Amino acid sequence: MHGPSISLYVIALIVGAICWGVYYLLKKMLPIFQQKALGYAYILLTVGVVVLAFFNRTLSAAGMPQILSMVGVWWMMGLFFMLPLLLFWRGLAIVEQRTSKKAGGISRRDFICKGAAVLPVVSLGLSAKGVYDAREITVQRHNFRLPNFPKDLGKVKIVQISDTHIGPFFGPKSLERALNLAASEQPDLVVITGDLIDDLSLLDSTMKTLADFQKTLPYGLYFTWGNHEYFRDQNKIRRALAESPLTVLENSSCQIIQGERPFYLIGVDYPWAKSAEEMRSVKQNFLQQAVEKVPDNAFKVLLSHHPDFIDNAFAAGLPLTLSGHTHGGQVNVFGHSLLPVKYKYMRGLYQQGDLVGYVSTGTGSWLPFRLGCPAEISVFTLSALS
Numbered sequence: 001m002h003g004p005s006i007s008l009y010v011i012a013l014i015v016g017a018i019c020w021g022v023y024y025l026l027k028k029m030l031p032i033f034q035q036k037a038l039g040y041a042y043i044l045l046t047v048g049v050v051v052l053a054f055f056n057r058t059l060s061a062a063g064m065p066q067i068l069s070m071v072g073v074w075w076m077m078g079l080f081f082m083l084p085l086l087l088f089w090r091g092l093a094i095v096e097q098r099t100s101k102k103a104g105g106i107s108r109r110d111f112i113c114k115g116a117a118v119l120p121v122v123s124l125g126l127s128a129k130g131v132y133d134a135r136e137i138t139v140q141r142h143n144f145r146l147p148n149f150p151k152d153l154g155k156v157k158i159v160q161i162s163d164t165h166i167g168p169f170f171g172p173k174s175l176e177r178a179l180n181l182a183a184s185e186q187p188d189l190v191v192i193t194g195d196l197i198d199d200l201s202l203l204d205s206t207m208k209t210l211a212d213f214q215k216t217l218p219y220g221l222y223f224t225w226g227n228h229e230y231f232r233d234q235n236k237i238r239r240a241l242a243e244s245p246l247t248v249l250e251n252s253s254c255q256i257i258q259g260e261r262p263f264y265l266i267g268v269d270y271p272w273a274k275s276a277e278e279m280r281s282v283k284q285n286f287l288q289q290a291v292e293k294v295p296d297n298a299f300k301v302l303l304s305h306h307p308d309f310i311d312n313a314f315a316a317g318l319p320l321t322l323s324g325h326t327h328g329g330q331v332n333v334f335g336h337s338l339l340p341v342k343y344k345y346m347r348g349l350y351q352q353g354d355l356v357g358y359v360s361t362g363t364g365s366w367l368p369f370r371l372g373c374p375a376e377i378s379v380f381t382l383s384a385l386s
Contacts, residue, residue, distance in 0.1 A: 046075065193360065223241065319354065
């Protein structure tokens with residue numbers, strides 16, 4: 001068994017610093033927190049819930065109810081929101097101490113002190129909303145009339161599922177709920193753009209669920225690799241997929257519908273690289289392999305976990321690219337992610353002329369917390385211009 005990675009230690013130190021910072025500011029601003037008993041209670045509660053959040057996989061495997069892990073995430077995220085609010089409020093208090101002015105019959109100092117008592121409630125309420133929203137799955141529908149779509153195909157409906165991260169926070173029941181939503185759209189085919197599973201103890205049941213669902217689809221179920229398959233055990237996942245009816249597109253293609261101008265899916269692997277230059281080379285090589293056996297006149301849809309392939313697709317003239325990976329930023333305020341994740345293509349639709357790229361916000365989560373960025377299944381109805 002491997003020990004915690006260096007990155008996990010760094011995250012633990014950051015979380016510890018935030019917890020200490022919140023406690024320090026609470027003591028400065030709310031006299032009640034100067035009581036030792038309350039301080040000990042805060043420390044014990046925080047340590048307990050952080051353990052629940054960080055070791056949820058191990059504890060869930062040991063039979064711990066999922067709700068306890070959710071409580072851990074709720075408390076920890078509440079502290080993340082609380083720290084900047086308390087810092088801002090503390091700044092106001094310091095300014096007030098230096099000016100000592102009155103306003104409207106009540107000193108600003110009294111107002112600031114009373115307002116500080118509300119901040120923990122606001123922060124934990126915001127965190128509760130994020131935990132609750134992480135359990136919801138929306139349906140995003142898009143209709144595209146494309147000039148190069150084969151007219152004889154009529155309409156083709158594709159449902160995209162991405163980043164389910166099947167594990168403690170998105171288990172078999174959540175997967176079934178997502179697939180039921182997909183089935184209600186009556187798609188012709190369903191694509192999964194990577195990061196399918198994190199808890200490999202659920203791999204067999206996941207494959208069975210997907211195999212049963214595949215039987216209901218006219219043109220089948222398709223998968224392309226994400227980065228988390230590599231983090232877990234790609235060889236084990238590869239063997240399970242090989243024994244299933246799913247089609248894996250790994251720098252390869254598959255004809256979906258025959259015709260004078262056939263309909264093809266092409267899929268690319270996750271582009272591991274050590275530099276931007278190497279990334280460009282890897283992506284170009286993967287895409288060249290994927291389209292090698294595709295007729296020039298075919299209508300092509302590209303599946304990629306990493307959204308940077310949208311640039312390659314635009315350059316190659318591919319009409320539609322479906323990707324994921326970013327989780328849409330996951331924690332968004334005023335349209336901007338609070339997490340240190342920045343990509344050129346973060347979320348939703350991107351167009352270059354008649355060419356379309358789409359980045360799913362993801363159907364599940366490795367962290368059960370979403371704010372301003374709901375999970376989704378994405379539905380694409382393709383047809384030709386009349």
